[in-house]
Amino acid sequence: MGLMLDRVGSGRSPQGAAGLADLEREVTRDLDRLNYPPRAWPVPKPAPDGSTALDALVVGGGMYGQTMAFALYREGIRNLRVIDLAREGEEGPWGTYARMDILRSPKRQCGPDLGVPSLTFRAWHEAQGRSWDELYKIHRLDWLAYLLWLRRVLDLPVENGTRLLALEPAGGLLRAEIEGPRGRESVFCRNVVLATGREGAGGRQVPAFPSFSMARGDRHPRIHHSADPIDFGPLQGRRVAILGANASALDNAGTALEAGAAAAVMFCRRPALPQVNKSRWMVFPGFQHGFPAMDDAARWEFMSHVASVQMPPPHESVLRCTRHAGFDLRFAEPWTDVIADGDEIDIVTAKGRHRFDAVIFATGFNVDLADVPYLTSLLPQIETWGARVAPQDAARFPALARLPYLTADFQLTAKAGAHAPEVENLYLLSFGASLSHGALAGDLPAVRATTTRAAQAIARALFVTDYQAYRQSMRRFSEAELEPTPYFVPPEDIAP
Ligand SMILES: Cc1cc2nc3c(=O)[nH]c(=O)nc-3n(C[C@H](O)[C@H](O)[C@H](O)COP(=O)(O)OP(=O)(O)OC[C@H]3O[C@@H](n4cnc5c(N)ncnc54)[C@H](O)[C@@H]3O)c2cc1C
Known part of the structure; x- marks a missing residue:
């Protein structure tokens, strides 16, 4: 990089x-x-x-x-x-x-x-x-x-x-x-x-699986977090699995496919993508200046709603992927294990075991x-x-x-x-x-x-x-405004 x-x-x-x-x-x-x-x-x-x-x-x-x-x-x-x-x-x-x-x-x-x-x-x-x-x-x-x-x-x-x-x-x-x-x-x-x-x-959010956990210190040359420097060149003709369905997941899938990956398959827990970007609604001065003035209960209620509906990826990132035949997005299929097997990596889900050449955790930050x-x-x-x-x-x-x-x-x-x-x-x-x-x-x-x-x-x-320092500085301040005029009086002639 x-x-x-x-x-x-x-x-x-x-x-x-x-x-x-x-x-x-x-x-x-x-x-x-x-x-x-x-x-x-x-x-x-x-x-x-x-x-x-x-x-x-x-x-x-x-x-x-x-x-x-x-x-x-x-x-x-x-x-x-x-x-x-x-x-x-x-x-x-x-x-x-x-x-x-x-x-x-x-x-x-x-x-x-x-x-x-x-x-x-x-x-x-x-x-x-x-x-x-x-x-x-x-x-x-x-x-x-x-x-x-x-x-x-x-x-x-x-x-x-x-x-x-x-x-x-x-x-x-x-x-x-x-x-x-x-x-x-x-x-x-x-x-x-x-x-x-x-x-x-807070750092990267990395999930822990029985056979592979970045948090535990496990490393593999083709298992990455999306914030890693990733060389996509060697992924040409290879199969890439991506965990997550946020903007970064799609951008990594799109980059892999554009680099010639044979397949980029995204997996997520949820049954559909979030549909509305509530943050877009918040872009106006009243919100920026007013929200911090709301009481704790109001802010918690507001932001817990935003957290519940989550944020969709930009449609441009989705379309960048869907134009490739090798793209797939599997909903409601969380991973239960990630098993490195020689050059290949198995992803285990409740629906089956899938073989890939590289894995990207697009799991965001804490x-x-x-x-x-x-x-x-x-x-x-x-x-x-x-x-x-x-x-x-x-x-x-x-x-x-x-x-x-x-x-x-x-x-x-x-x-x-x-x-x-x-x-x-x-x-x-x-x-x-x-x-x-x-x-x-x-x-x-x-x-x-x-x-x-x-x-x-x-x-x-x-x-x-x-x-106190500024107050004293103000007392010492003695710029003689009237010096160029006939009404100038030297400071020593002014009665205290
Ligand atoms: C992939 C991605 C895409 C995004 N796209 C958009 C977008 O389209 N529109 C939008 O509005 N927002 C977007 N964002 C969100 C946000 O605007 C960006 O993250 C933006 O970079 C935030 O700016 P920042 O200065 O807060 O953080 P950064 O740009 O991340 O800068 C933080 C800096 O702090 C430094 N740093 C961290 N720890 C230390 C330390 N201990 N000592 C010294 N330096 C340290 C880092 O090196 C880094 O350079 C995106 C975020 C990401 C991650």
């Missing part, structure tokens, strides 16, 4: 490159008109090791992390670092394990631009001489190229190859242990933003902070939804009950009686926020509302915490 920008890159043609250069000049003008970046104002905070604490550490340099950095810059918060364990261009799914051709979302999505017209995807697309009207939906590699372009023109400081290892409270600050090209270091932070994506909020290694020391202090609802409700929807309970500004919440106020300096911008903020959290349509709100909350907290 390498960097895929060579396949669909930004400004590759001379016309595209010239168009982007023009657009970049327009971006510079726009940002200048918006007085971006504003003056940096936060008061420096000394850390216990003699350094100055970061105002924010943003963990994850994908779509949410880089937009969060932009949102913080817009609030004049510049003492920050953004780290991502991936190499540049491999952040998030777009150029790595996402195997759809196009984004699910309609092309009219704004977000990472934070409302600046010249920073929109449409501006980027048209600047390269491409027609907007003729575009059906955004190609995923174009989306990746666009995000990387934004990062460059906004000069967002993503440190690649750098991983967060541990977080612990440190007397009102958070101490982050990180490891990157410079080695291992301890960084003291006033706020930490976790923008670690689907996989970063959201469970208990499985996030860097949260181990804070975990006992973090409130989850399970503590906010009746035990029988939590038992009915255990995956929802495990989700963290966030404030309206995306902060984690400390459990009642916990002695770790630092928990509330942690912001979670990912699918883990979906019960507190609605199913959109972590997806493209919510990126602007989410990052703007979290950045403003950080600005507020920085100000409120250091209020």
